[in-house]
Amino acid sequence: MSGNASNSGEVNPSVSSSVSRSKNAIGNRSDIGWKYGFDVNGNGRKVKCNYCSKIVSGGIFRFKHHLAGTREDSEPCASVPDEIKNLMIK
Numbered sequence: 001m002s003g004n005a006s007n008s009g010e011v012n013p014s015v016s017s018s019v020s021r022s023k024n025a026i027g028n029r030s031d032i033g034w035k036y037g038f039d040v041n042g043n044g045r046k047v048k049c050n051y052c053s054k055i056v057s058g059g060i061f062r063f064k065h066h067l068a069g070t071r072e073d074s075e076p077c078a079s080v081p082d083e084i085k086n087l088m089i090k
Helices: 002-022 059-068 082-089
Strands: 037-039 046-049 055-057
Touching: 037 059, 046 059, 055 059, 059 082
Parallel strands: none
Antiparallel strands: 037 046, 046 055
């Protein structure tokens, strides 16, 4: 049985590496930005901010810039705590 547990452990990393190409796919939301926003349509293209409730179009990349306040084409979040803002900047 330890061989099966080891084998299943080996399968999971290979599955994660193949899924990691799409780290924002449904079921594999490993990007840190998903902790602070909600997927509106289920396809990852519109994200609703947990702090200001603004819906940001353009996916998690643009949403993280909304939190960080760094992009000119994304309105900065006025309600995000400084620690989260700094985390998104990094």
